[in-house]
Amino acid sequence: MSGLFGTLSVALTGLSVSQQEMETTSNNVANANTPGYTREVPVVTAGDPVQIGAESVGTGVVLEKIESLRDPMLQIQINQSTQEGSSLNAALSQLQQIQTQFASSTSGIGADISNFFNSLQQLSPDPSNLTLRQGVLTAANTLAVDFNTTAENLQTQRGNIDQNVVQTVTEVNSLTSQIAGVDQQISNLESINPDPGALVDKRNNLIQQLSGLIDVQVIPTDQGITLATSNGTTLVSGAQSLALTTAAGSDGVQHILAGGTDITSALAGGSLAGLVQIRDQEIPDISASLDQLAAGLATNLNTANAQGFDLNGNAGGNIFVPPPANGAGAAATLSVGITNPSLIAASSDGSAGSNGNLTVLSAVATTPLAGGQTPIDTYSTLVGQIGTTTSNTSTDADSSALILQQLQDQNGSVSGVSLDEEAANLIQYQNTYQAAARVVSTVNLLLLDAVNLGMDSAEE
Amino acid sequence: MRVDPNPMPDLLAALNQTELEAQQAELQISTGRSVNVPSDNPTAAALLIQDNDQATFTTGVLSSISSVQGQLATASSTLGSFNTSLQQALALGIEAANGTVSPADQAAIVVQLQGIQSQLISLANTTYEGNYIFAGTKTNAAPFVADNSSPSGVDYVGNTGVNQVSIGSGYNLAVNLPGSQLFSSAGNDVFLAINNLIGAVQTNSGIETAVNAVNSASSYLSAQTVFYGNATDQTQSETTYLNAAKLQISQQQTTLGAADVVAAATNLSQAQTDSQAALEAIGKLSQDSLFTYLT
Numbered sequence: 001m002s003g004l005f006g007t008l009s010v011a012l013t014g015l016s017v018s019q020q021e022m023e024t025t026s027n028n029v030a031n032a033n034t035p036g037y038t039r040e041v042p043v044v045t046a047g048d049p050v051q052i053g054a055e056s057v058g059t060g061v062v063l064e065k066i067e068s069l070r071d072p073m074l075q076i077q078i079n080q081s082t083q084e085g086s087s088l089n090a091a092l093s094q095l096q097q098i099q100t101q102f103a104s105s106t107s108g109i110g111a112d113i114s115n116f117f118n119s120l121q122q123l124s125p126d127p128s129n130l131t132l133r134q135g136v137l138t139a140a141n142t143l144a145v146d147f148n149t150t151a152e153n154l155q156t157q158r159g160n161i162d163q164n165v166v167q168t169v170t171e172v173n174s175l176t177s178q179i180a181g182v183d184q185q186i187s188n189l190e191s192i193n194p195d196p197g198a199l200v201d202k203r204n205n206l207i208q209q210l211s212g213l214i215d216v217q218v219i220p221t222d223q224g225i226t227l228a229t230s231n232g233t234t235l236v237s238g239a240q241s242l243a244l245t246t247a248a249g250s251d252g253v254q255h256i257l258a259g260g261t262d263i264t265s266a267l268a269g270g271s272l273a274g275l276v277q278i279r280d281q282e283i284p285d286i287s288a289s290l291d292q293l294a295a296g297l298a299t300n301l302n303t304a305n306a307q308g309f310d311l312n313g314n315a316g317g318n319i320f321v322p323p324p325a326n327g328a329g330a331a332a333t334l335s336v337g338i339t340n341p342s343l344i345a346a347s348s349d350g351s352a353g354s355n356g357n358l359t360v361l362s363a364v365a366t367t368p369l370a371g372g373q374t375p376i377d378t379y380s381t382l383v384g385q386i387g388t389t390t391s392n393t394s395t396d397a398d399s400s401a402l403i404l405q406q407l408q409d410q411n412g413s414v415s416g417v418s419l420d421e422e423a424a425n426l427i428q429y430q431n432t433y434q435a436a437a438r439v440v441s442t443v444n445l446l447l448l449d450a451v452n453l454g455m456d457s458a459e460e
Numbered sequence: 461m462r463v464d465p466n467p468m469p470d471l472l473a474a475l476n477q478t479e480l481e482a483q484q485a486e487l488q489i490s491t492g493r494s495v496n497v498p499s500d501n502p503t504a505a506a507l508l509i510q511d512n513d514q515a516t517f518t519t520g521v522l523s524s525i526s527s528v529q530g531q532l533a534t535a536s537s538t539l540g541s542f543n544t545s546l547q548q549a550l551a552l553g554i555e556a557a558n559g560t561v562s563p564a565d566q567a568a569i570v571v572q573l574q575g576i577q578s579q580l581i582s583l584a585n586t587t588y589e590g591n592y593i594f595a596g597t598k599t600n601a602a603p604f605v606a607d608n609s610s611p612s613g614v615d616y617v618g619n620t621g622v623n624q625v626s627i628g629s630g631y632n633l634a635v636n637l638p639g640s641q642l643f644s645s646a647g648n649d650v651f652l653a654i655n656n657l658i659g660a661v662q663t664n665s666g667i668e669t670a671v672n673a674v675n676s677a678s679s680y681l682s683a684q685t686v687f688y689g690n691a692t693d694q695t696q697s698e699t700t701y702l703n704a705a706k707l708q709i710s711q712q713q714t715t716l717g718a719a720d721v722v723a724a725a726t727n728l729s730q731a732q733t734d735s736q737a738a739l740e741a742i743g744k745l746s747q748d749s750l751f752t753y754l755t
Contacts, residue, residue, distance in 0.1 A: 029751075096497070103497045105508035105717070115511040118520035124625045125527040125635065126589060128600060351592055353599025355623045362626065376513045384506030387498025394499060405473055421466070423750030431527030 004450065006057070008443045010047075013060030014436030017044055020063050021429040028417045036205040038068040038415040042198055064286040073416045075204055076218065078411060080296050081404040082211040083269025086399035090274030092284075095390040096279075098286065099155060100322035101150050102383045109150060109290075110379045112143040113297070117365040123346060127355035128311060135339035140301075140319060144334040147294045151331035154283050154290075162253045162278040168272050169244050169256055175210045176227065176241040179203060183224040184239035210235075215269030231259040253279060280391065287331065289371075289382045294334045295327035295397055296369035296378075304364055308345030308357025316345025316357070469743050471592045478700060479735040485728035488719035493719045504716040511713050518706045521627060525695045525702070528625050528635050532695070534588040535636070536688040539681065542650075546678040549576045549654055551673035556661040566661055581606060581614055584643050596637035597621030603639045604651070612652035616640045625697045635686055646682035734747045 021042045031037040043066070047059030055272035102108065108225045119139040123132040189196040207227065210216055214236060219226040223238035234256075235242055242259060249255040255264045256272070265280070267273040305316040321337040323330035338344075348356025367373050373381060464470075496504035548748055555561060556569045584594050586603040595603035595618030602617030618639050624632040643650045653673040660670035 029707075096499070099498045100586060102505075105495075105505070105512045110509040111512055111516070114516035116518050121517070121524050121626060125524045125531065126591065127623070128591065129589070142527055220713045240594075301554040347597070349597055349619070349621050351596070351598040351621060353595065353623070354597035354621050355625070356597075356621075359626070359632065360625060376510060380506040380509035381511055383498050384502045387500075387502030387505045390497070390499035391502055400475075405470065410469065412466055413462045418462075418463045419749035419751055421465075427754070 004443050004447055008447075009438060010058065011411070011439035011443065013047060013062065013205055014275060014432060015440065017042070017061045017063045018429045018433035018442065020066075022426065022433070023065055025426050026430065029419065029422050032417040032422075036047055036201050036208070037415045037417065038070045038197060039200050040066050040068050042063040042286045043067050049447060054198070067167045067198070068200065069415055070200075070204075072410065074407060074411045074414065075150070078404065079208060079211040079216065080269070081400060081407055083273075085397065085400040085404050086212040086271045087215075087274040088176075088278070088393055088400055090271035091278050092274075092390070092393045092397050094157065094161060094275070094278040095282065095386070095393055098154065098268065098282070098435050099386050099390050101153055109143070109146050110383065111380060112139070112146050113365075113375050115139050116143050117362055120362050123344075124355050124358050124362075127358060128352040133311070133344050133346075135188075136344055137336060137338070137341050140336045144320065144336050146303040147290065147331040149336045151198050151287060151290055151294075154287050155332065158253070158283045161275050161283075165256070165272060165275050166254050168275065169246050172210065172213050172235070172309035173241075173243040175206055175213070176235045176243070179206045179210065180236050182206065183236065186236065188223045193395075195213065203409050211270060211272045214272050215267060229258075229263065229266070230268045231263060233261070233263050233266075251280075279372045286382065286386065288328075289378070290331035291327045291329060292370055293375060293378050293382075295323040295330035297375050298323045298330065300333060300364040300367055300369075301361060304357070304361045305345045307348075307360050309350040309354075310345050311342035311347070311352055312348070313350040313352070317343060319344065364458035382439055390410050408425050426432065468742070473690050475735060475742070478731050478738055482731035482735060483516075484727055485724045485731060488724040489721060489728065492719050492721070493717050494719045496675065496722075501716075503592065508713060508717050511716065515706065515713070517629070517707045518709065520701050522699060522702050522706070523602050524625055525699055526540055526625050528633070529692060529695050530629070531588045531635060532592060532688050532692045534586065535593050536692065538583050538586045538593070539685045539688065540644075541684060543581060543678060543685075544566040545576050545583070546650065546654075546674060549573055549657060550671060550674055550678065552576075553657050553661070553667060553674060556664075557667040557671060557752050566664060570652045570658055575656065577613060577654050577658065578606075580643075580650065584614075584639055592618065593636060593640060594618065596636070596638035596640070597623060603662070605648075611655065612649055613655040614644075616644050627695055628702065631698065632694070633691055633694055633698075635691060636692070637684060642681065643682065644674060648677045648679060650674075650677040653677040723743065730736050 016043070024042045029041050034147075037178050043064040044061050045064050047062045049056040049058050052059075105111065116136070116139040119136040123129065126132055182199055184201050186196050186203065189199065202224075207216065207218060210227070214235075215230045216227045217226060221238065225236065226234060226238070227236040228234050229387055233242075235244075244263075245257045246254040249262075249264075255262050256276075257263070258268070264276055267276055299322070302318040302320055302322060305319050308316045309460055310316055318337050321333075321335045323334065332348070346356075346358045346361075347354035348360075368374055369378055371378055399415060465668065471686040490496055495501050495504050495508060496562045552569050552572055556566055561569070581604050584604045586593055586740050591599035591601070592603055594603065598617070598619045598621070601617065604615055605617055606613060606614045616639055620638045620640055622638065623636055625635050627633045646654075653676070657667070657674055660667040743755065
């Protein structure tokens with residue numbers, strides 16, 4: 001194939017490919033602000049040459065494909081970073097809520113403990129004074145109420161997290177079902193077009209959203225993709241999605257089940273992991289510390305009170321309602337068991353003016369509890385631990401956010417639409433189109449010359 | 461290398477960060493505290509709780525010391541009055557021992573001595589804030605009750621209990637002496653000495669011996685008074701120490717938890733400048749692209 005018709009045919013490929021290139025540019029420009037859109041570039045190659053005699057003659061240009069520019073490695077890293085960041089942010093938000101209850105050094109449980117022992121000190125010079133004795137009971141009540149409030153707030157927060165877990169599982173199921181649907185569309189298209197760009201973007205977007213909720217790994221297969229959590233639980237396999245379910249466990253919270261297997265403690269990323277960590281580890285740990293403190297204090301003070309005599313000369317009884325034997329729930333249920341201030345056993349010899357047993361009661365302040373620390377040290381250590389956990393989680397969340405931002409910048413540099421670039425391409429494609437059109441026009445003139453051979457072309 | 465064509469997410473993240481920093485600085489300035497939640501400085505948050513405990517303890521001890529001092533001062537001044545009365549009794553005894561005193565005067569001296577005896581019983585039953593301070597720990601009833609059948613003319617119905625009050629960490633101070641030890645100690649029984657003196661003057665025999673016994677009981681009592689002086693001294697030196705400790709705790713609380721307002725104000729100003737810069741950068745993001753210039 002050569003000659004003018006050959007030239008015309010070559011020029012037509014130029015026109016056609018330039019049009020498709022401009023179409024690609026137009027699509028890129030239209031989607032410049034579409035979240036998750038991956039820019040597309042036309043991949044063109046020179047047509048296979050034909051051999052005419054000794055000459056090798058070109059056959060124009062061929063549009064091989066329209067390729068979406070994405071870096072699969074970056075996408076994997078972004079998903080991982082999203083999982084890590086979401087887990088940290090979910091945990092951080094809950095920890096910040098927890099720590100507000102332990103924020104003040106001059107109020108709350110710590111100050112209540114100090115104030116209670118101070119009320120005993122005030123009673124010491126005048127042990128039969130009913131006003132001062134009432135002061136001790138009031139301080140004990142305040143301490144008990146603050147223990148109750150703090151423990152109840154923690155349980156309320158735990159309940160809210162539990163509901164949040166159930167909602168998140170519903171979202172996970174919705175996303176996995178959507179991903180399976182898109183995967184099916186992609187599989188159907190892939191037989192026709194190996195790069196179903198927008199659909200892959202859609203799937204990647206959904207996977208990234210899913211990464212915000214749960215840890216997932218993408219495993220490419222012949223039938224599309226398989227999404228599995230890091231512990232191997234399959235969430236999506238090709239066009240099939242496996243719905244997670246929730247069921248109340250014996251510990252009173254909702255467990256996450258995948259086909260009957262409890263995967264709650266195996267979650268490693270996404271907001272679910274962060275929520276579960278706070279619900280199943282942090283809050284129970286803090287509650288247990290509070291229980292230990294409340295039970296230890298109440299038991300030691302009861303024992304100390306029993307060693308003395310009350311204002312009426314009777315042997316001392318309990319100040320606090322005895323806490324449960326193993327301490328579980330002690331903080332939430334701590335209460336003062338007496339309302340009569342004369343029942344405080346300040347006396348060591350049975351006489352009203354003796355303060356001998358106040359020394360025994362006051363010594364509880366410096367007696368180590370089960371954890372080996374005094375009550376106030378136990379509490380301050382707990383507050384320090386909550387602060388450290390929150391602070392570390394915050395630092396980790398910040399670094400994770402920075403990493404994610406950098407990865408997204410990197411991804412943007414590969415896949416983002418640059419309007420300048422598109423404009424430059426447009427100019428180039430326009431010029432190519434115009435040049436090809438000029439060739440067609442020139443061939444047309446030449447063909448006219450050829451057809452009207454011998455006639456004055458000016459007469460036409 | 462191709463750059464990310466969309467700088468907006470980075471700028472918004474920077475803006476968010478500067479706003480967070482501004483908020484943090486504003487919170488420090490408005491509360492005056494650098495530790496508003498434990499995560500601001502976990503170590504300081506834990507130490508502040510312990511500092512508050514120490515501050516509460518110190519303030520409480522200072523307050524109970526002040527109550528103890530009131531009690532000690534009352535006891536001390538009562539014993540002073542007691543001794544004055546004893547001196548009067550002694551003077552009367554010496555006067556009675558003088559052979560020139562008429563029977564009428566002796567009778568008058570007996571009446572005066574009996575008056576002093578009642579006064580002494582009343583002094584030994586002194587209360588402070590409703591509590592009998594020489595009753596041992598049986599402070600709710602008068603410890604000395606007049607009893608004519610008793611050789612001393614009184615019965616001690618208090619006990620021998622001694623109360624200790626904490627006036628510092630691990631520092632307990634005995635704050636009372638039982639009346640039995642002060643006034644009715646065997647060999648130095650003040651009431652027995654006075655009662656014997658009254659009897660001696662009435663019978664006009666053995667007055668000198670009785671006077672000597674009163675004198676000896678008075679000396680014993682003066683020696684016992686030292687206890688209250690010592691206790692008061694200890695509370696005073698402990699008050700000085702505790703006030704210094706309180707100041708130190710307060711300084712530590714400031715160091716740990718008070719906001720450095722100058723630094724916070726500088727941070728706020730810096731955050732505002734950064735925020736302004738980020739906003740301007742966003743505002744000045746080129747609205748143009750190459751498309752603008754295509755004709």
